[in-house]
Amino acid sequence: MILFAILIALLGLALTAGGVYLLTLGGSPYYLLAGLVLLLNAWLGYKRHPLTRTLFAVFLILTMLWSSWESGYDWWALAPRIGLFLVLAIPLLFSKEADNGGRKVLLPVWAVLALMTLGSVLANPHDLSGKLDTQVDSESPKLGNSPEDSWYAYGRTNMGQRYSPLDKITTENVGQLEEAWRYSTGDMKGPKDVGETTYEATPLKIGDTLYLCTPHNWLVALDANNGSKRWVFDAKVPPESQRQHQTCRGVSYLPPSSGEAPSAEKLDIAAETQAPVQCDAELFLPTSDARLIAIDPTTGARCANFADNGELDLTHNMPFKQAGYYYSTSPPVVANGVVVVAGSVNDNYDKNSPSGVIRAYDVKTGELVWNWDSGNPDETAPIAEDEVYTTSSPNSWSVASADEELGLIYFPMGNRTPDQLGWYRSENEEKYSSSVVALSLKTGQVEWVQQFVHHDLWDMDTPAQPVLLDLDTVSGKQPALVVPTKQGDVYVLNRETGEPIFPITEKSAPQGTVALDNASPTQPISALTFRPPTMTEKDMWGATPLDQMMCRIQFKSLRYEGQYTPPSEQGTLVYPGNFGVFNWGSVAVDPKRQVMFGMPLYLAFTQRLVKKDGSDMGPANQGEQGLNSNDGAPYAVDMKPLLSPLGVPCQQPPWGYVAGVDLKTGETVYKHKNGTVRDLTPLPLPIKMGVPGIGGPVITEGGLVFMAAAVDNYLRAYDLSTGEELWRARLPAGGQATPMTYLNSQGEQMVVQVAGGHGSIGTTIGDYVIAYKLKR
Template identity: 50%
Template sequence: MRFPRRRTVVVATGVVFALVGLALIGGGGWLAALGGSWAYAVIGIGTLLTGLLLVADRLSAFTVFALVILGTLAWALMERGFDWWPMAARGDVVFLLGAWLVVLGLLRPGRRLVAAGPVAATLLVAGGCGVYAMTRDVHDVAGSLPGPVAGATAAPRGGFSDGDWPAWGGTNHGDRYSTVAEITPANADRLEVAWHYHTGDLPRAGDPGETTFELTPVKVGDRLYVCTPHDYAIALDAETGREIWRYDPKIAVRSNLQHLTCRGVSYHGPENGGAAAANGECPARIFLPTADARLIALDAATGKPCAGFGDGGAVDLWQGMPDPKGHAGMYYSTSPPVVTASLVIIAGEVTDNYSTDEPSGVIRAYDVVTGRLVWNFDPGRPDVTTPIGPGETYTRNSPNSWIVSAADEALGLVYVPLGNPTPDQFGGHRTAEMERFSSSIVALEIATGRLRWVYQTVHHDLWDMDVPAQPSLVDIDTAKGRVPALVQPTKRGDLYVLDRRTGEPIVPAPEKPVPQGAAPGDRTSPTQPFSALTFLPPPLVEADMWGATLFDQLACRIAFRQLRYEGIFTPPSLEGSLVYPGNFGIIDWGGIAVDPVRQVAFANPSYFAFHSQLIPRAPEEAARTGSQPPPGGGSGQEHADETGANPMHGTPYSVEMGPLVSPIGLPCQQPPWGYVAGVDLRSGTVVYRHRNGTVRDQSPVPLPFEMGVPSLGGPLVTAGGVGFLTSTLDYYIRAYDVTTGRELWKDRLPAGGQANTMTYRAPSGRQMVLAMAGGHGSLGTKTGDSIVAYALPRRAAAAP
């Protein structure tokens, strides 16, 4: 007997409902068995029953599914309230199935249409709740930052013009603040492209996966100085972007490089207040760090090497390193050095998670003219800072500094953010000196390198919570008067506000108990310091898990229940641990921007959970440090990074790690994943927080949903009250009112903008804002080679 066509549709619909129900029962039952929510299994039972009733041609199927819709809505509201994206993930599949049931009713007027009425009614209720949720942002925190403090001033700029940007962080104070004030909240929406320069340096075959364009230029006088991922140094005309000179250091790109990037160069000239160069050579010079571990001094006027510096214009940073041949490619500097009146102070990164036998994290100071080594601070031998002698080497695998330091020449101190001794996820091998300086800020005397103080942000760090960003130096008004402060953002989201003379906290940071139970052979610290000024989110719960549909949300909930998680500082484990905040950090190398006059900060916190799992290695492999080739030949330089399999040679484990994502690659935690935020440094409070960025460039279809996306890079602020940021995963530069965080303007970039913006006054008097758009290999953003300058139209620009 043949079924009528409409009957066939009903039966087919019933089969689909039954299959969906069975899938939800299976996955929901698994989740319930892990101690999770029963909701998925209950929804599955109702959906399966609806399918069976449809196949049997029972009108009660419609009533049953109307109850499923109402139950799903009640569950969504109970778990997340009127929060649109979590609501959508819980109800999308159920809503679409319900809508199809209404269509079935319309296909056959009469009793079936009447029976579909309750389904239609419940869909209207659910849809109304969804529309209401769309009008709300439950994550938004509104507020206004205070205005300027009477009598407060910005840090002295020495001999530099107010319109210059002479160092990576604006000045050595690292505040990413400009006194140029032509652009204001009233005119920022009129910004337009002034010029567009292409460096010509694009990723090549053989480059590491994390090839990135993380540049922040420096500007002095009428010139800009930039570098590229392959370490070309370039001088540009600050008015037009015209190339003046280019220098190619001809680096050797080794296969074991973890990163290929150049975050910037450093400038030294008469404005710095130091002695003139010998014989008039290179009176102004550019210092270029390279991926093959050289520090090169170039004539700022011509781009030619300064022959009197080091050996023919370069210092070999491998000198003094233990076993340089075996470690080639595992130490170099991706960040520009700090330049003072007479010294250039440089550190370097080492390969993450590769081995217990890696190069030293030594910080060294060289004479800016001759390249002579003046002092060295080796965290493995901190009490001896006089230059090491011939044949001596620095301590292997001591904590390293891979981002830019800050300096206060009036106090005579340089402030160095330090990371972990590698590997990051195991610490059973660490010495007392490693433990003392790991994940800390150290204050060193500029003249001698001697340690003045150390402040540790994470004890016995097992989570890659390096101090990742340049400290910002600002004088803050407190109940005890104005205090010279240091504000240190961290991956974990805490902002440590310290007296930069002594390292004592200005904002309280008490020690609090944290989860225990490290893997065999390791230990955990019983407590960690928690700053009262923080972007740290609440611990994740199962209801925070997300997905584009009910199914991948269910998969994320199962993954959450399978991982060990007791909040921040859950130790790495054999069964797998959830790491939140994740390895990319709430604040990473881009840092924050500080207005020293208003004593406020502008930041772009991001939230992205990771997972890690320790994998025991065979006893005969545990002793191999990785500095020697593995059995059977090969280079021994396996992958080591924030994602994937990391070898951790010399320990009992390797580690598998990466972002916590759903089966279709979406974040497992619900949005928003990125914000802009304003901080009052005087009161030590976060005043506002607004979601920031769209998923336009991360979704298969370019839909500009304003979900708030992660950003890698940092902001700037200006005396005009405007902040700028480019580093979100969508390809935009945005301007904000610093007082409220309100977005004022945005413009589309030609590639990913994972770099810090900067601003300056051009020779014509126009304020220029620079965006670097070259992408980021680890994030998968579009690559490019663009530097784009924005300015107000000439007719709209105020007089300089």
């Protein structure tokens, strides 16, 4: 009884103190009342009073009633609210102290509430079950120019569908998949690397060779049959502490004029030391020190015919050239005789940063064909040597798509830095930020633009590659473009005109900014959306009542009037947060069945404007999470996830899902929790919780979806029609890259996943490329 009294007294003191503070913020009175009851219970226990057990039984009942009222019948919500108190009741149940009457009250109450809590494990209130209509369209859809057995571009083709027509692996035999081979690149995160060092590459399969890049911009050629090394080109990228990202998502490919895929040679010496050669086919490698390198697919040598012996300096004509502030993390687009390159500009380091210009170069010579600068959008003729592009104009850091028949290329656009300070933007920059823009492949002129956030103050860049398909609608078949966004909307547009296929409406948005700024009175929303409901204090979460209370204090201390609450010096809750509901992994679309598979996730962030008063702010320019200086601006910005004192998200799970959408109707047919806590807790328990992830899915003709992405280290196969997980394989490192699939020379379907981890979400670091195939 004494031990019980001590534990309850300590917990009661903490809850009372925190509960008083929470109440002053306008929060729930429960924690204060619970703390006072526990203090009384502790005093009674210390005095060995006969009411000790009875009072605790009443407290448990009232706590269960309050918990159920707040959260419903949901294990992940109930257990943190009442679980600790049920555990603390155990000493009372087995204490030898007299008071059998109290024990007779407490024991049945404890047993019933424990069974109710455990029973909630079987409930699944967040699940949406259904079955997609996967009847194949009778017409042959456009799949792009990649041969069926190959993977020619980041999304397989420039259409960005992440769909393969291969069907040898099916829902019936996927359980027979096993590892076929494994390759370690040797490129690992080093002590001088930035925190956001990530392995996000999707390989290409051309002929009998796989080509992939590594975080430090090595281009690796592997035998597609057995994973053995053919050659490695090392771009020799030096470390740079001011880069926000150290990654490479992929390379791009120009087929030879003959149309036949090259046959790579196995070399015993480093490919980068080879003398430049004349190239017909070319691979294009973007680097994190702002170069574009053209490489011969056969030998790995640089292409003598492209730019300066195969290397193009992308800092040319930039208004500012701070080291590490500009580079490309995503593969360029090769289409209609040009290679089109965009770039990533560091967020919130300096208001005077490099331009977000998008440039098209001749694929064979590297000569500049056109440049489109969103700060000066009408002048697309190649800029003169002594001219510069617009300072800090909105950039496109993700992957673009192209329709070679229409002659259009589609870029998901970011924001002008600083992200949270909007008064530096020109009228043109306002027009093109946080949008998708369609440019002419021939001239770079704008054909149309559709904006997804007006006057973006939250870093809601359009992060994902647009997906192209021909879609059956009530108006007939339309050339469609599907764009998922950070804020959770999925926009479906006519890719020829930019007109919405699914309606877009405007909703009122919160107002009130710092003195120099303004907020848009309305924001767009798509009829197809995965936006979460407005968060409330009830949504705060923690492993115990204590850290749940601390999360509530955080929540009530922040400014939050719903989505698009403007940034503030007080600190603003941003939900969905900077990781978005969707990110660069995009979605996969089956153009035959006209369905979409995606991985929506839900994590809240905080953003606080830090007014510069000349005092030392401490370490700055910490990347996407932390304090960034915004040099030249009156405010720095501090951004981070909303986490409990234990370092877990403050909001109630699930945090991650898989979802299936019928694109013909816009209906979300299923939505299931995705991923386990195996790699989030000290004990490796594969409890399905719905965890965050970053990466993308791949759909196959066999009715399957392959995806890793989640923060537990697994590659999974799902049934496309239902979203049910059918198979999974344990990965040696985080799988934050989109997989791909192809046929080897024996006609066997292979599935390849890069597993190397992700710096900012803390998954296991590695350097693996792993291939799977069916057992023979």
